[in-house]
Amino acid sequence: MKILVCISAVPDTTSKINFTADQKSFDTGGVQFVINPNDEFGLTRAVWFKEQQGAEVHIATVGEASVEPIMRKALAIGADKAFRINTHPLDGFLVANTLSEHIKTEHYDLVICGRESIDYNGNMVPGLIANHCNFAFINTCTSLTVDGNKATATREIDGGSETLETQLPLVVGAQKGLVEESDLKIPNMRGIMSARTKPLEIITPSSLETLTEDLSFEKPDSKGAITLVDEANIDQLIELLHKEAKVL
Amino acid sequence: MSVLVYLESENKAYKKTANELASYAAELANQLNTEAIGLVINNDQPEIIGGLNQIISVNNEALDTYTAEKFASLISVAFEKSGAQYLVIGSSADSKYLGGLISAKSSSGYIPNVIALPENIDGKTAFKRTVFTNKGYALTTPKTKRCIIGLSKNSFGSVRSDSGSRVESMILDVIDDPVSLISKSTVNGKATIADADIVVSAGRGLKGPENWHLIEELADVLGAATACSKPVSDLGWRPHSEHVGQTGKPVATNLYIAIGISGAIQHLAGINASKIKVVINNDPEAPFFKAADYGIVGDAFTIVPQLIEKLKAFKAENA
Ligand SMILES: Cc1cc2nc3c(=O)[nH]c(=O)nc-3n(C[C@H](O)[C@H](O)[C@H](O)COP(=O)(O)OP(=O)(O)OC[C@H]3O[C@@H](n4cnc5c(N)ncnc54)[C@H](O)[C@@H]3O)c2cc1C
Numbered sequence: 001m002k003i004l005v006c007i008s009a010v011p012d013t014t015s016k017i018n019f020t021a022d023q024k025s026f027d028t029g030g031v032q033f034v035i036n037p038n039d040e041f042g043l044t045r046a047v048w049f050k051e052q053q054g055a056e057v058h059i060a061t062v063g064e065a066s067v068e069p070i071m072r073k074a075l076a077i078g079a080d081k082a083f084r085i086n087t088h089p090l091d092g093f094l095v096a097n098t099l100s101e102h103i104k105t106e107h108y109d110l111v112i113c114g115r116e117s118i119d120y121n122g123n124m125v126p127g128l129i130a131n132h133c134n135f136a137f138i139n140t141c142t143s144l145t146v147d148g149n150k151a152t153a154t155r156e157i158d159g160g161s162e163t164l165e166t167q168l169p170l171v172v173g174a175q176k177g178l179v180e181e182s183d184l185k186i187p188n189m190r191g192i193m194s195a196r197t198k199p200l201e202i203i204t205p206s207s208l209e210t211l212t213e214d215l216s217f218e219k220p221d222s223k224g225a226i227t228l229v230d231e232a233n234i235d236q237l238i239e240l241l242h243k244e245a246k247v248l
Numbered sequence: 249m250s251v252l253v254y255l256e257s258e259n260k261a262y263k264k265t266a267n268e269l270a271s272y273a274a275e276l277a278n279q280l281n282t283e284a285i286g287l288v289i290n291n292d293q294p295e296i297i298g299g300l301n302q303i304i305s306v307n308n309e310a311l312d313t314y315t316a317e318k319f320a321s322l323i324s325v326a327f328e329k330s331g332a333q334y335l336v337i338g339s340s341a342d343s344k345y346l347g348g349l350i351s352a353k354s355s356s357g358y359i360p361n362v363i364a365l366p367e368n369i370d371g372k373t374a375f376k377r378t379v380f381t382n383k384g385y386a387l388t389t390p391k392t393k394r395c396i397i398g399l400s401k402n403s404f405g406s407v408r409s410d411s412g413s414r415v416e417s418m419i420l421d422v423i424d425d426p427v428s429l430i431s432k433s434t435v436n437g438k439a440t441i442a443d444a445d446i447v448v449s450a451g452r453g454l455k456g457p458e459n460w461h462l463i464e465e466l467a468d469v470l471g472a473a474t475a476c477s478k479p480v481s482d483l484g485w486r487p488h489s490e491h492v493g494q495t496g497k498p499v500a501t502n503l504y505i506a507i508g509i510s511g512a513i514q515h516l517a518g519i520n521a522s523k524i525k526v527v528i529n530n531d532p533e534a535p536f537f538k539a540a541d542y543g544i545v546g547d548a549f550t551i552v553p554q555l556i557e558k559l560k561a562f563k564a565e566n567a
């Protein structure tokens with residue numbers, strides 16, 4: 001089985017988000033980047049397939065040279081080969097389009113994306129890839145097994161879960177649950193050493209078409225002060241929620 | 249150049265979110281001086297809601313079970329046939345699954361997590377959407393003639409309720425989906441985090457799973473769904489499906505009550521979209537007090553039982 005894990009580099013979850021003074025872009029100053037958490041679950045599952053069933057695991061990231069440390073980390077975790085598609089990921093369509101081009105030349109059986117990236121929260125890359133490449137698609141995937149050409153997956157739905165079956169080639173949108181959090185792979189020394197010499201290829205995309213444009217960014221209004229209620233006066237809280245906030 | 253809105257059905261009736269989606273579509277159409285059309289699939293009573301001008305109703309047994317490819321193909325064809333400029337969809341797990349697929353099939357841009365009607369920026373139509381898991385907003389404009397708007401739940405409100413217009417059936421082909429549904433399990437009768445108007449959530453301050461009866465009782469009185477912080481689900485005190493936050497489920501309810509949760513940035517990011525936040529925590533320095541609208545400093549184990557009793561009395565009085 002040949003697997004591609006699509007990895008996006010996102011601000012660490014503790015980051016405070018700021019925008020540039022002209023409000024035209026995200027201010028990356030002082031921000032630490034990490035592998036998108038949903039992609040981390042997918043990567044660990046891919047490495048599991050490699051170790052348990054035999055698979056070749058590639059990763060791909062659409063981004064400029066600054067994303068390479070994240071890619072090396074993914075190699076250290078266990079991927080065999082990396083591809084950086086050299087352009088700024090302006091929108092989900094551009095990302096999916098350039099990844100699809102790569103997927104078509106490498107003929108993957110399984111493409112693992114995250115359900116969403118926690119930066120621009122696009123929710124669209126895996127679905128777009130599935131359509132561009134004519135692969136089956138399972139989103140919000142919380143378990144995945146592959147037996148020959150047959151894939152069985154569970155998917156989280158609002159208030160429950162579903163079990164689905166399909167044939168490879170397949171794209172999944174991974175999320176928490178796909179592997180146990182305690183099983184998430186952390187790079188060890190040997191992994192880090194070997195990652196240095198693993199291949200990282202740079203690809204120049206042939207099309208930079210986008211379907212949307214972010215014109216500007218804003219931060220949420222800072223919140224007004226909290227109303228504190230004394231613990232001896234719980235009736236007042238109910239009164240406030242009923243009369244002032246009108247939520248009861 | 250109308251506005252088409254896909255309104256999800258559940259057990260052959262509208263889902264609760266339909267009214268807000270229809271209201272948004274109607275207001276958007278109003279702004280553009282055009283008509284708003286609802287698209288419903290296998291709904292037994294597709295009456296007009298939220299100020300729509302027309303409903304297109306599709307009925308086909310093959311659509312009784314939801315699979316994404318099948319639904320996305322059908323909705324894309326309806327989008328095409330209707331000649332609409334915008335397609336509005338919701339933010340349920342099923343609808344988010346459709347977004348990218350319909351975008352590809354209809355060659356139209358998809359703008360997810362939208363929270364408001366468009367504004368004009370230098371002659372461009374810009375939709376405000378949340379990015380960085382509620383830590384910021386982007387104003388995004390479509391570059392395609394047609395565009396898909398994914399509306400965030402509880403961001404707009406069910407502002408329109410007038411009704412009275414045409415319902416037309418449409419017959420559309422249903423494709424075979426390469427993905428087939430084997431089984432489905434849902435928690436019946438309990439409010440879910442995705443649908444509930446109120447969510448009662450608790451953190452490590454509750455000390456252990458044996459104390460969760462307090463949270464469940466409080467949720468029962470309020471008709472609320474229960475949720476928890478990440479460490480609580482990591483410790484196995486509660487199921488993973490209750491984990492909310494930046495890396496868990498997003499919460500956008502009318503009322504979010506956080507009990508014994510410190511208010512870490514990753515937690516707040518995922519629940520910030522809720523309208524009213526209440527915190528109960530015995531540490532006045534807990535960061536949640538900076539993010540909430542109402543708060544009580546004190547011990548959850550003395551406050552929550554009283555709150556349950558008083559709410560019961562309140563409910564009885566206001567029933
Ligand atoms: C990559 C990453 C992603 C993360 N994603 C998420 C996420 O999506 N969601 C999430 O929730 N967290 C997430 N976290 C974890 C987050 O950083 C915090 O650790 C977590 O939210 C803390 O949970 P807590 O508030 O339940 O526990 P604690 O921080 O231990 O807080 C417990 C609180 O309970 C209060 N308390 C104690 N006893 C009582 C009492 N008797 N009565 C009232 N109050 C009491 C304490 O004062 C304290 O404020 C993430 C962390 C990382 C590193």
Ligand SMILES: Nc1ncnc2c1ncn2[C@@H]1O[C@H](COP(=O)(O)O)[C@@H](O)[C@H]1O
Pocket residue numbers: 005006007008009036038039060061062063089092095112113114115116117118120121122123124125126
């Ligand atoms: N720049 C990128 N490079 C590679 N993969 C990406 C990139 N952006 C998004 N993805 C993948 O698509 C998934 C969903 O992202 P999004 O549609 O942006 O929410 C992510 O979890 C990644 O797997």
